[in-house]
Amino acid sequence: GAVVSQHPSWVICKSGTSVKIECRSLDFQATTMFWYRQFPKQSLMLMATSNEGSKATYEQGVEKDKFLINHASLTLSTLTVTSAHPEDSSFYICSVRGWGGSVNTEAFFGQGTRLTVV
Amino acid sequence: RKEVEQDPGPFNVPEGATVAFNCTYSNSASQSFFWYRQDCRKEPKLLMSVYSSGNEDGRFTAQLNRASQYISLLIRDSKLSDSATYLCVVNSLRGKLTFGTGTRLQVTL
Numbered sequence: 001g002a003v004v005s006q007h008p009s010w011v012i013c014k015s016g017t018s019v020k021i022e023c024r025s026l027d028f029q030a031t032t033m034f035w036y037r038q039f040p041k042q043s044l045m046l047m048a049t050s051n052e053g054s055k056a057t058y059e060q061g062v063e064k065d066k067f068l069i070n071h072a073s074l075t076l077s078t079l080t081v082t083s084a085h086p087e088d089s090s091f092y093i094c095s096v097r098g099w100g101g102s103v104n105t106e107a108f109f110g111q112g113t114r115l116t117v118v
Numbered sequence: 119r120k121e122v123e124q125d126p127g128p129f130n131v132p133e134g135a136t137v138a139f140n141c142t143y144s145n146s147a148s149q150s151f152f153w154y155r156q157d158c159r160k161e162p163k164l165l166m167s168v169y170s171s172g173n174e175d176g177r178f179t180a181q182l183n184r185a186s187q188y189i190s191l192l193i194r195d196s197k198l199s200d201s202a203t204y205l206c207v208v209n210s211l212r213g214k215l216t217f218g219t220g221t222r223l224q225v226t227l
Contacts, residue, residue, distance in 0.1 A: 006161075034215075043122075043205070043217040044162070093161055097213075106152055107207075107215055109161040 002096050003027045006110025013084055013117055021079045021113045023094030029074035030096040034107070035067075038091040050077040050094075084117040091115075119144050122208050124218035131225055135196045139221045141189045141206030150209040151182055153191050155202045156220060162205055165191075196225045 003026040013019050023033055031052045036044040048069055049057040056069035068080040081088055093112040097105045124141045131137050143151075151168035166173065168180040168189050179192040189206055206218040 041126075041219070043219040045217075046214060091159070105150075106164050106167060108164070112161045114159065 002030075002108040004094065004096055004108050004110040006094055006113055008113055009111055010114040011116070013115070015085055015117055016083055018080055018082045019084055019115060021081075021092055021094075021115075023077045023079070023110050025075045025096050028096075030077075031074060032097065033071060033077040034095045034097075035069065035077075035079050036093045036095065038093065038112075044093065047079075047092075050079075081115065084115070086117045089115055089117045120218075121145060121210065121216045122206055122218040124204075124206050124221045126219055126221060128222040128224050131196050131223070133196060133198060133225055133227060135225075136192065136194045137196055137223065138193075139191045139204055139206075139223075141191075141218055141221075143187050143189070143206075143208045143210075143216075145208070145210050146184075146187060148208045148210050151189050152207040152209075153178075153180055153189075154205040154207055154217075156205055157202050162207075162217075165204070193223075196223075198225050198227070201225045 005024045007022045033050040035047045037047050038044045046059050047062045050069045050071040052071045058064045071077040091112050094110045095107040122143050153165040154162040155165045156162040166175050168182045172181045177194045181190045201224050203220040203222045205220045208216050210216050
C-alpha cells in the first residue's frame with residue numbers, strides 16, 4: 001500500500017495561534033489528498049479534498065478560511081488551522097487513495113496529528 | 119439515518135472466540151466497501167476490502183449483501199492483538215469514503 005507521512009504527530013498550541021500540518025505521499029505522486037477530522041468516539045469526517053495545483057474542495061460546514069489547504073506539489077499537502085480555538089482540538093488525518101487513483105481504491109492514512117488548543 | 123451504521127460495542131470476547139460485526143449502509147449506489155482497523159489514538163489501517171462474492175484473509179472473513187445493504191466481518195480464533203476498533207467504510211458518491219463510527223472489540227484472556 002501507499003506510504004503516507006504526516007507531521008507533527010501531536011501539537012499543543014495557544015488559542016488564537018495557527019498550526020500547520022504536513023502530509024507527504026512518500027512512494028507515489030498523489031494529485032489528490034484528503035483531510036479528515038475525528039473527534040473522540042466519533043467517526044472520521046471528511047473536511048476537504050486537496051487537489052494539486054488547484055483549490056481544495058471543502059465539505060459542507062467546513063470553513064475554508066479557517067482551514068487553509070495547500071497542495072503545491074504531487075507529494076505534499078498542508079493543512080493550516082488558523083486562529084485555533086479549543087473546539088478545534090481534534091485528531092486530524094490525511095489520506096491518499098490507492099494506486100491509479102481509481103475512486104474505488106482503498107485509502108491509506110498518515111499517522112494523524114492530535115491537536116490540542118489551550 | 120446515518121449513511122453508515124455500526125454497533126459501537128464494545129464486544130468483550132475471550133481469546134479463541136469467534137466474533138462477528140455488521141454494518142449497514144444507506145446508499146444503494148455505493149460501489150466499494152472496506153473494513154479498517156483503528157487502534158486507540160492511531161490512524162486507521164486497511165484490514166480488507168469487501169467483495170460481492172465474499173472474501174477471506176486468514177482468520178478474517180468479509181461478506182457483502184447488496185440486496186440488504188449490509189457488510190459483515192467475522193473474526194475467528196480471536197487473539198488479544200485483535201483488540202481495536204473496526205471501522206466499516208463505504209465508497210459512496212463520486213468516490214467519497216464514508217466511515218462508520220466503529221465497533222470496539224476487546225479480547226480478553
